[in-house]
Amino acid sequence: MEEAEVERLVLEAKESIEAAINYRRELQHRLRGLGQARTQIKESAAHTRDALRQHFQDMRNAVSKMLDERLTVLLQQVEAIEHESIKPLDDCQKLLEHGVSTAEDLLREGDIGGLGGLYIRGEVAVSTTGENHQNLCNFTNKALHIQLDSLPEVPSLVEVPCLSAQLDDSLLSVARDHISSHGTVASRPPVQIEELIERPGGILVKWCKVDDDFVVQDYRLQYRRHNSGHFEDSYVGPDCEFIVLQIDPNVNYQFRVCARGDGRQEWSPWSVPQMGHTCLIPHEWSPGLEGYSLSSRRNIALRNDSPCQSVLYSKTATYFPGQTLTFRVETSGQLDKRDSIGVCVDKDGGCDSLQRDQAVCISPGGAVYVNGKEMTNQLPPVSPGSTITFDMETVSLGPNNNNEGPHQRRRVTIGSGNREVVFDWLLEQSCDALYFGCSFVHPNWKVLVF
Known part of the structure; x- marks a missing residue:
């Protein structure tokens, strides 16, 4: 066999081995993914079972408690009605029993006084003795005082309560309808x-x-x-x-x-x-400028009452092309023509506004400035809650100049409210990242950057 043929076969064998290794690695990766999918199904099913059991146990306990509470209320109502209805009957019974006792005492007194024989089988026997005559007068007077012809009223059965329970079995039907449709099981969240x-x-x-x-x-x-x-x-x-x-x-x-x-x-x-996760460091305002107070994370700047004749810049140049830079106006103050929010190539401590060269910005009134010049197009005025967004991408300067050299062109989109303006911004020097900044003459302006 020729040496070239051997080398070819060896090369093919190596390629086959590498392909097999990659194939095995990919299959193992997919097996892990399949195992994760299986675990998700198993764990979510177990969690759903536990949630269903716990929920229905809680419902069972709650319904049982509500039924017990309702039963207690109804039994208390029965107790109250029974007690209220029995009381007048007890009073009537005491009156009747007192009358019976009084009548028995009267009869007993007649027997003791020897007057029992005065009434025998409906016949009246008149005693001729004086003592009996006096006893008879006393007995008659006492009987008249008792008013033996006055009987208390006893209520009839239709006049007294007859307790009963009105129970509507339709509750079971309604509960059955609700329970039969209570809860659903979904294979995936909505x-x-x-x-x-x-x-x-x-x-x-x-x-x-x-x-x-x-x-x-x-x-x-x-x-x-x-x-x-x-x-x-x-x-x-x-x-x-x-x-x-x-x-x-x-x-x-x-x-x-x-x-x-x-x-x-x-x-x-x-x-x-x-x-x-994010690998991008957060945007921060630069601390230490008198006239502005910063939040603990330095992403919120508040214009305070101290005098300030400078722009508040970002701590470092953290805005890169391809990203969206967002400002949200939390509170507002009195407007001034020099007020500005925007981005710039570098920090310039001698300026009191971003309405300058090598910067693009928007004023709270909606005017857009590019390198210090106001554009014809304007955006809506900002108010508390308004968001202002900056989007940029690098574009070619022309067919013979692909952003090589000191100059660089950026396609800028500024959005505010439901409108946006788009323009090309020519930078005098190439830069990877930009600073952002803001300037307000009057206090109470608060701006969040993210």
């Missing part, structure tokens, strides 16, 4: 996280509805450090995306989202948690 996008000091979370029959009223987004503590609410509302701020760089976070159906109070099951 909403899932679609994408996690890095942002400086934050993560943009996007989600979507995967159940077409589920009518959403609100979404609820939560996050936490991976395997650390409890999930915290980050957003509740109708939008399908939200930027979670105060995210530490190079730290894994878990995100999950659920939804609430239209007209319902309970939330749907949570989506499958997704892991995300």
Whole structure:
């Protein structure tokens, strides 16, 4: 066999071995993924079983407690009606028993006084003795005082209560209808996280509805450090995306989202948690400038009452092309024509506004400035809650100049409200990242950057 043929076979064997190694690695990776999928099904099924058992046990206990409480109330009502109804009968019985006792005493007195023989078989025998005559007068007077012809009224059976319980068996039918449709089991949640996008000091979370029959009223987004503590609410509302701020760089976070159906109070099951992190350091305002107070994370700047004739810049140049830089005006103050919010190539401590060369900015009134010149197009005036976004991308200077040399052209998009302006910005020198800044003449302006 020729040497070339041997080398070819050896080369093919090596390639086959490498292909087999890669093939085995890929299969093992897919086996791990399959194992994770199996684990998710098993664990979610076990969790669902536990949740169903616990829920129905809680329902059983709650219903039993409510039935016991209702039974107690009804028994108390029976007790009260019985006691209230028996009392007048007891009073009547005491009156009757007193009358019987009085009549018996009268009869006993007649026997003792020798008057018992005065009434024998309806015949009256008259005694001729004086003593009997006196006893007879006393006895007659006492009988008249007792009023033997006056009998108390005894209520008839129709006049006294006859207790009964009115029980509607339709409750069982209604309960059966509700219980038979109570609870559902879904193979997957109605909403899932679609994408996690890095942002400086934050993560943009996007989600979507995967159940077409589920009518959403609100979404609820939560996050936490991976395997650390409890999930915290980050957003509740109708939008399908939200930027979670105060995210530490190079730290894994878990995100999950659920939804609430239209007209319902309970939330749907949570989506499958997704892991995300950002490698981008957060945007920070530069500390130490008199006239501005910063938050603990230095992402919020407040114009205070101290005099200030300078622009508040970012700590470092952290805005890169391809990213979205967002300013949110939290509170506003009195307007001034020199007020500005924007980006620039470098810091210039001698300027009191970003309306200068090598900077693009927007004034709170909506005017857009490029290198200190006001554009014809304007944006809506800002107000508390307004967001201003800057998006940039590097574009070619022309067919013979692909941004080589000192000059560089950027395609800039500034958005505010529901409008945006787009223009090309020619930089005198090439730079990888830009500073951002703001300047306000009057106090009470508060700006969040992210």
